[in-house]
Amino acid sequence: MHILVLGAAGMVGRKLVDRLLADGHLGDRQITRITLHDVVAAAQPLDATIPVEIVTSDFADAASAAPLLAPRPQVIFHLAAIVSGEAEADFDKGYRINLDGTRHLLEAIRAVGDGYHPRLVFTSSIAVFGAPFPEKIGDEFLSTPLTSYGTQKAICELLIADYTRRGFLDGVGIRLPTICVRPGRPNKAASGFFSDIIREPLAGQEAVLPVSDDVMHWHASPRSAVGFLIHAGTMDTKAIGPRRNLSMPGLAATVGEQIAALERVTGKNVVARIRREPDPVIMGIVAGWPRNFSTDRARQLGFTTAEKTFDDIIRNHIDDELGGNFVA
Amino acid sequence: MHILVLGAAGMVGRKLVDRLLADGHLGDRQITRITLHDVVAAAQPLDATIPVEIVTSDFADAASAAPLLAPRPQVIFHLAAIVSGEAEADFDKGYRINLDGTRHLLEAIRAVGDGYHPRLVFTSSIAVFGAPFPEKIGDEFLSTPLTSYGTQKAICELLIADYTRRGFLDGVGIRLPTICVRPGRPNKAASGFFSDIIREPLAGQEAVLPVSDDVMHWHASPRSAVGFLIHAGTMDTKAIGPRRNLSMPGLAATVGEQIAALERVTGKNVVARIRREPDPVIMGIVAGWPRNFSTDRARQLGFTTAEKTFDDIIRNHIDDELGGNFVA
Ligand SMILES: NC(=O)c1ccc[n+]([C@@H]2O[C@H](COP(=O)([O-])OP(=O)(O)OC[C@H]3O[C@@H](n4cnc5c(N)ncnc54)[C@H](O)[C@@H]3O)[C@@H](O)[C@H]2O)c1
Ligand SMILES: NC(=O)c1ccc[n+]([C@@H]2O[C@H](COP(=O)([O-])OP(=O)(O)OC[C@H]3O[C@@H](n4cnc5c(N)ncnc54)[C@H](O)[C@@H]3O)[C@@H](O)[C@H]2O)c1
Numbered sequence A, B: 001m002h003i004l005v006l007g008a009a010g011m012v013g014r015k016l017v018d019r020l021l022a023d024g025h026l027g028d029r030q031i032t033r034i035t036l037h038d039v040v041a042a043a044q045p046l047d048a049t050i051p052v053e054i055v056t057s058d059f060a061d062a063a064s065a066a067p068l069l070a071p072r073p074q075v076i077f078h079l080a081a082i083v084s085g086e087a088e089a090d091f092d093k094g095y096r097i098n099l100d101g102t103r104h105l106l107e108a109i110r111a112v113g114d115g116y117h118p119r120l121v122f123t124s125s126i127a128v129f130g131a132p133f134p135e136k137i138g139d140e141f142l143s144t145p146l147t148s149y150g151t152q153k154a155i156c157e158l159l160i161a162d163y164t165r166r167g168f169l170d171g172v173g174i175r176l177p178t179i180c181v182r183p184g185r186p187n188k189a190a191s192g193f194f195s196d197i198i199r200e201p202l203a204g205q206e207a208v209l210p211v212s213d214d215v216m217h218w219h220a221s222p223r224s225a226v227g228f229l230i231h232a233g234t235m236d237t238k239a240i241g242p243r244r245n246l247s248m249p250g251l252a253a254t255v256g257e258q259i260a261a262l263e264r265v266t267g268k269n270v271v272a273r274i275r276r277e278p279d280p281v282i283m284g285i286v287a288g289w290p291r292n293f294s295t296d297r298a299r300q301l302g303f304t305t306a307e308k309t310f311d312d313i314i315r316n317h318i319d320d321e322l323g324g325n326f327v328a
Helices: A011-023 A065-069 A084-089 A091-112 A148-165 A192-202 A222-234 A255-266 A280-287 A296-300 A310-322 B011-023 B065-069 B084-089 B091-112 B148-165 B192-202 B222-234 B255-266 B280-287 B296-300 B310-322
Strands: A002-006 A033-038 A052-056 A075-078 A119-125 A170-176 A207-209 A216-220 A245-247 A251-254 A274-276 B002-006 B033-038 B052-056 B075-078 B119-125 B170-176 B207-209 B216-220 B245-247 B251-254 B274-276
Touching: A002 A011, A002 A065, A011 A033, A011 A222, A065 A091, A075 A091, A075 A222, A084 A091, A084 A148, A091 A119, A091 A148, A119 A148, A119 A222, A148 A170, A148 A245, A148 B148, A170 A222, A192 A207, A192 A255, A192 A310, A216 A222, A222 A310, A245 A296, A251 A255, A251 A310, A255 A310, B002 B011, B002 B065, B011 B033, B011 B222, B065 B091, B075 B091, B075 B222, B084 B091, B084 B148, B091 B119, B091 B148, B119 B148, B119 B222, B148 B170, B148 B245, B170 B222, B192 B207, B192 B255, B192 B310, B216 B222, B222 B310, B245 B296, B251 B255, B251 B310, B255 B310
Parallel strands: A002 A033, A002 A075, A033 A052, A075 A119, A119 A170, A170 A245, A207 A274, B002 B033, B002 B075, B033 B052, B075 B119, B119 B170, B170 B245, B207 B274
Antiparallel strands: A216 A251, B216 B251
């Protein structure tokens, strides 16, 4: 089977590709070819035993999708997007990439015709929801995003459901929780601190915490995110019905609980590297974010997290990213 | 004040324009000019005391919106759309008109710049909801449309909320119930029978009822629809907050209740003109439609219907469309 990954050079994309190459199969089907697409060239995986093709183009160009579909990939993982902060700072760019890019892809799939009917897994986000919220956001709660990024994701969800209903493709949208611990360097995302306060202290670095300890948020590890993608790529979609977009399971934790977990797993020294520096702007943004979910549909459909507690999230990060070591 | 009506030649558009011309003002502001736009030429109103300009162009052409905005209309009523059945039969046409047309309009408003910030009233539909439903659809129920038309309306809702949040315009989306009694000839809409079974018997004609008497649906009169539009065009939108799209009040009635009301208002002879001819296809379509709503937000924000019972709907139709007479 041929798999196409869009946004393959990104954080989640790289981890998905590593997993696909390690597994060698998707569900019970042998992987025979993988195409990695991104606007920046994805790295050629070392020692891959499966043919891997790297394609570099701008997904938002209407002409980009057709050549990617020429070999008829059976499963398409669509992770290409610009993040919330960038889509808010550059209105046109956000709509062009996060909305029009996706629409070009859907149209290109439809244009193939001749019975081509790929599984399309789309990474949506909990940013499709906007405050005020119930204590837990359930599976029937409305989408009223408070960012352009969330709006673009919500629109793509609607399109994917309609293109699926019309028989043009077999789409599944998965609303990822905030991925924590995000590896790499601190970035400019307003949500960055949720990962920074774990990752940086583990590396012996100071991290800034801009909100109060009682801020609750919805997290899943990179390992869980990859698990969700694989499941969405292999599950029997007949069980889903027409509501093709699902809030993924996760873990609700306050910042205080994150820090307590870090102390349990690593000790007082590590935690002492977190510096509290309240930032009213970030506090304002975060106040509009989802805190907690009940994700019954996703769980019934077989989506599961790789962690039961925030301690697990930290341990998995130390194992997966730090070779089991941290700066004590 | 200058008002622009898109879709002005349509059923609701014509009634809105009649009301605006009769009132001479919108809220407490004098109307100084009205532009009527449609892809088919709107009729020049007789005896209008306000300058009325007729513009005919295809709203889905990217270039159509800019000239309409040149005189900076302060209030825009956007009613242009193709209906559910047509959007389902012609996928491309539905997306072109119902989605891209609206997006061109929003972009053209944003492109004006220089502080232009019109009120935009958008007619959405209860078709943004798809079964299964709770007994009453509340203000926080999710949008999972089961038609391309409903998908297009739901996407426009998201866009209007985002363009409003970003400060490009002042948008309000109103989800109209099914308008009943729809005047004119029977059309091909699957929902047509809800009006046909009232309108045709009143005119001495037979009407076909393709579903069973216990089918419940959500109705409002044309008079109510015009009232909603006027209120959305004049209300203080600060009270709405970021959730800019509202399910409008209406009246839940079963087909049996509709017929009983018709008999109360007109007698047995009229009702005898309804012929029951169950149609499994229409029954299947209608099974996926909303039945009943609780519309607390809209009511709190001042939206009210012009009728308390289905009897009122029938009486208003006889008064407004039939000069007080019917074929007994
Ligand atoms: N990381 C999270 O916490 C999180 C949470 C919810 C949803 N998501 C979604 O999951 C997906 C993957 O997230 P991530 O953290 O790996 O993001 P990322 O930013 O690391 O990766 C996204 C990739 O998309 C690529 N891309 C951007 N514009 C492109 C274009 N025009 N053409 C081709 N490629 C383009 C980027 O180059 C990047 O490699 C995204 O769709 C994101 O919106 C992520
Ligand atoms: N009537 C209902 O029961 C109902 C219910 C819910 C929502 N709505 C919505 O309310 C609005 C008005 O409904 P209506 O019953 O008056 O519909 P209608 O079909 O009578 O009127 C729509 C008008 O839009 C015009 N139009 C279509 N395509 C156009 C284009 N490309 N450029 C310019 N104009 C174009 C048509 O010519 C028509 O005059 C529509 O947006 C409809 O979707 C109606």
